[in-house]
């Protein structure tokens with residue numbers, strides 16, 4: 001069994017798993033079962049009362065999915081984690097124990113396009129709201145927080161421009177106002193950035209991307225640092241006061257630092273059902289074993305491609321924070337010391353038309369609405385992922401009409417540069 005003091009390369013292979021107790025199987029078996037047999041009626045009652053930890057039904061917990069949750073928790077330096085059916089499910093699950101009608105989230109303007117839509121539109125159906133502010137303007141973040149704010153939300157490496165958020169500064173604000181900072185660590189992964197060390201309470205992932213790494217399954221994860229004092233105020237009654245959805249249990253009293261994780265399983269997964277299936281967990285466990293190797297190559301390739309693009313006459317600008325010319329370069333060395341990831345935008349002098357033409361000519365780069373695959377990917381955000389937004393919202397999100405987003409894969413970098421060279425026309 002791995003412990004959290006081991007190195008990242010060891011944890012990504014071993015954390016959360018040990019040889020199967022029933023068969024000795026070395027790899028984590030896919031426990032393709034919906035339910036688990038109770039020893040007797042008393043055992044069943046203890047499990048349902050959360051007096052004993054065990055498996056009941058796979059909507060709540062499943063050994064393959066738990067192995068993945070525990071591995072991601074170890075890589076992030078968290079106390080517990082819950083896996084979900086997608087990244088977007090993870091975002092709703094992360095907020096569910098914290099929010100209620102009338103409450104709000106203070107969120108960065110620079111987010112994944114689908115997240116902006118989820119927060120600005122679908123939240124309303126729950127009576128929740130999001131206040132979007134520029135997270136480089138710390139006064140604006142402070143000013144946006146009010147008595148109804150229950151979380152602060154941002155991405156470590158932000159979509160689509162690869163901008164690095166100053167998690168230390170935002171974490172300070174969150175601490176001062178007594179609400180959790182939730183960081184979407186999808187584009188950075190725990191190999192490049194460990195948000196909990198910079199003040200995050202919760203870390204969310206779309207495991208669909210780099211953690212799985214090969215574009216096979218959708219999934220998500222919520223990691224809890226276990227460090228937030230939910231009972232310090234009356235803001236989080238689901239955790240710190242008798243929870244009517246679980247016969248009056250006070251989660252902070254019963255579970256201490258695991259209160260949030262247990263609530264997410266016992267109430268969140270039970271009632272929302274956004275569960276990851278064991279087959280998906282299997283693919284993601286396989287992917288995670290090579291996370292550090294892949295990320296190192298992603299970063300190396302991204303740096304070379306961004307450098308080449310920056311020097312090309314057809315290019316107006318490149319947003320990659322790993323370029324010494326980037327205004328985010330210094331911040332990158334503090335927040336993401338192993339590199340700025342592999343996601344950035346490139347603005348073309350030829351404008352919107354040149355972007356559409358270049359995307360059409362690319363051969364090695366696949367034109368898809370995804371990122372974080374071993375394959376290099378391209379998309380034109382203004383006409384696709386961020387199309388739902390108004391022009392002003394696009395500008396605030398860092399989406400220019402003349403910019404394409406690249407997700408640099410782990411192929412031979414010379415082949416990637418050749419493909420871009422011919423595609424730019």
Ligand SMILES: *Cc1c(COP(=O)(O)O)cnc(C)c1O
Pocket residue numbers: 086087088089112114115155159184186187205206207208209218219220371
């Ligand atoms: C893809 C993505 C999401 C949404 O995840 P899904 O697995 O597609 O639901 C959220 N945040 C970021 C940064 C993403 O890249």
